[in-house]
Amino acid sequence: MSSIRGSGSGLRLSQFHRPQFDVNRAPIPELTAESRRCIQTLASYRPPKSPLRYPKSRSAAVLVALFVGRMGDLYVLLSRRSSSLRTYAGDTALPGGKWEPRDKSIEKTARREAFEEIGLPLDYKKVPLLCILEPFLARNQLIVTPVVVLILDKTLRPILNRAEVASLFSHPLAAFLRSEPPFPLETQMLELKYHTYTDIESNTVPGKVRMHTFLTGREAGGTKPIFGLTASILIEVASIGYGREPDFEPYAPGQxxxxxxxAHALRYDPVFREAERAEGIDPDKTPNPESLPDTRSPQGKTRRKRRGLGLLLPPKL
Structure with missing residues (x-):
């Protein structure tokens, strides 16, 4: 496995090893035509090259682990975080965590965390890589990269680290493109909408950000909905894989x-600037946010241009 570290300090997350994966030769059970296309699309996906350099100390990864259900549809594994954790206790999440010096790539970060949290094997034949997405910015000042894999071994059984994970469940991947639930609502939940969103002021950049929420169908048992960064990541994975936008608007006006x-965080956030300088990266050489293109369509092409980039100005001192 080649490292994604560029020359010098910092991570270049767009560079990673690409294994040969052929959905037609893989030992996968019966697939729907839509699921087959989704897997093929994800396996051939390449994120746009990024001009940004990320400090390793502020980098993290999550594993989007897909598997094929009984009816040939794709599902994603989700966990309910332990109620004893200091941060995000009880939240619904994807396995993942911060980069560590022993990780040779951001993919290995995601795989290591999934192994530690839910016992997902590190065997690449049982759990091959499909793709690595462009990174996201978390509210706790981490740059989070989603790593998408496909679980081929149906005999695998989770081994939960109870200090971090209370339970494990799954949700249909295609359901992150729909406003209607993929399951019948329980009586006490009939008045709740499956998908909702709220536009909030970001604590990392000026302007508003759309926060999505999806019901899991397990809320009556205490499981929290899928929301925030986890929901945004899964909307992106589903949009890329199925090659279509959701039936709702995923972004706030001008987002x-x-x-x-x-880029804004790397240039202006003191936490990121300190981390960059510690790793020999000049934060002032980060491209201006306004100069970066909008590549938010499922095919990686420029979607309609969005207004509001004027909001990406440095905060007044």
Whole structure:
């Protein structure tokens, strides 16, 4: 496995090893035509090259682990975080965590965290890589890269680290493109909408950001909905894989792209600037957010231009 570290300090997350994956030769059970196309699309996806350099100390990864359900549809594994954790206790999440010096790539970060949290094997034949997405910016000042894999071994059984994970469940991937639930609502939930969103002021960049929420169908048992960064990541994975936009508007009016938001943080956020300088990266050489293109369509092409990039100005001192 080749490292994604560029020359010098910092991570270049757009560079990673690409294994040969052929959905037609893989030992996968019966697939719907839509699921087959989705897997093929994800396996051939390449993120746009990024001009940004990220400090390793502020980098993290999550594993989007897909598997094929009984009816040939694709599902994603989700966990309910332990209620004893200091941060995001009880939240619905994807396995993942911060980069560590022993990780040779951001993919290995995601795989290591999934192994530690839910016991997902590190065996690349059982869990091959499909693709690595462009990174997202978390509210706790981390640059989070989603790593998408496909679980081929149906005999695998989770081994939960109870200190971090209370339970594990799954949700249909295609359901992140729909406003209607993929399951019948329980009586006490009939008045709740499956998908909702709220536009909030970002604590990382100027302007508003759309926060999505999806019901899991397990709320009556205490499981929290899928929301925030986890929901945004899964909307992106589903949009790329199925090659279509959701039946709702995923962004707030004038919302900057994730790359533009990360560029703003790298240039102006004191936490990121300190981390960059510690790793020999000059934060003032980060491209201006306004100069970065909008590549938010499922095919990676420029979607309609969005207004509001003027909001990406440095905060007044």
């Amino acid at each position: 900057p792209t994730w790359q533009q938001r990360i």
